[in-house]
Amino acid sequence: MKISLDPNTWAMPSPVWIVGTYNKEGKPNVMTAAWGGICNSRPPSVYVSLREATYSHGNIMERKAYTVSIPGDKYVKEADYIGIASGRDHDKLKETGLTPIDSDLVDAPYVDEFPLVIECKVVRVEKLGLHTMFVGEIVGIRADEDALTNGRPDLQKIRPILFSAGDRGYHSVGHRLTDPFTQKTPTKQVP
């Protein structure tokens, strides 16, 4: 018998992604988003959902582009700070000592220190309520060489941070459990 709880954002886990944008003057800004994920395989696409009140929301509406830089868990304090302070009155990159790099594929900067970067062009904007969802087609990926295994990003090397609103915690990743798509069946899923 399960316990019934009121509706809340308690699905899990959520990622901890650093969204890179330019403001009107071309100044790089970063914010932390936990409402994000992959939403389409062809064309490969992600989304981030941001409150309209955020500085980054306006930046994305203007430039129709953003990057997602994925920090390893040694950057959890920086990620937390970047999720709290606003780019309206803080240069969070300078304050945290992180380095913005201009993407040559999209009109947005990414964070050099973070091992995996997703470069996105906004293809859809959906106002859902408090949050607006920005669906971005992935037009490029950049990764540190030591974040790759056989040319593909490796979660165990990148060690992304997890967020859970239920317990209000950041969590690390653990060990590799198993390979997917290994059960013998008639239908193979493209996730």
Next chain:
Amino acid sequence: MKISLDPNTWAMPSPVWIVGTYNKEGKPNVMTAAWGGICNSRPPSVYVSLREATYSHGNIMERKAYTVSIPGDKYVKEADYIGIASGRDHDKLKETGLTPIDSDLVDAPYVDEFPLVIECKVVRVEKLGLHTMFVGEIVGIRADEDALTNGRPDLQKIRPILFSAGDRGYHSVGHRLTDPFTQKTPTKQVP
């Protein structure tokens, strides 16, 4: 200097969620989705993105409802199987020995054995390409008592599975890193 990679679904981490639906005859079906996440705080909402070819896609289009049952990592083999076999020619619940329970809030069943359940009414359907995104307003949450701490779902007790398309792996969660929103700043983020 980062290495450039072709566009692919290599953002991380992704969740491993079991989507519960009824078919036309009211028979419960489950499928595994890794393209899912929280996309809005008010009203609290999640999405799952499914290929149009899946059985569950048709079920959701018909009933405009689904549940997300979140398995702990001891169920990784069941989750993998449920992601491969199709409900068109398999009763995956019976085959895996899992128990469907009728939600009394939405027109969909959930999995009794999994510690956390999100019950959703579909409020938006977005065809993005290969995948269709089903945005669901969360109308209820159910959890096992031993999955909660102070009445809230606790990731360390639930131990959800992570998926990463880059390394084609399922991974476990690790340890709690820190509390979020603890840096002293002028702007507090509602994530």
